[in-house]
Amino acid sequence: MAATFGWKESNLVGQVESTATNINFGSTDAANLSTSAYPIVRPNNSFAKYIRAKFTGTWTTISNMKFWKSAGAYVTGELIVAGFNATYATPVATTTGDSAVPTAEPSQNVNSFEGNATIVYGASGVSGYTGYIRLQLQMTSGTPSGAVNQKIFVMQYDEV
DSSP states (O other): OOOEEEEEEEETTTTEEEEOSOOOOOSSOOTTOOTTTSOOOTTOOOOOEEEEEEEESOOSEEEEEEEEEEEOOOOTTEEEEEEEEEOOOOOOSSOOOOEEOOSSOOSOOOOBTTSOSOEETTOTTOOSBBOEEEEEEEEOTTSOSSOOOOOEEEEEEEEO
């Protein structure tokens, strides 16, 4: 059996975890939110999203974990920033200070939740999670009103 992964998102005080069915950005701290119910008013930022991959199934080692935006054009004044291996904090809408999410395979690896470069199946104390990836949509006053373009994120990893 091979490893599979799903996205998990943590929200609120105390890291309430949900299975992420979308990574929509909005004006509240919630998983799987509706952008029409929680629009971001320019020039504000979205609430930060804390996501991580959860590996299940059977594998020997997961390594070389990379994350980037592979498709989806930005509109004027829009930017998605990412912090890799971030420490969880209650999400807020203030600027995170992170850099633009890579748009090609980055050299930066996402570590295991325990801070290791690999996730070894069955190892004592290993959760099967990657570290947190903190995402935030940031806008300027020049960002047009209305919906932005859909983006596609890639989570790449090697499995042995």
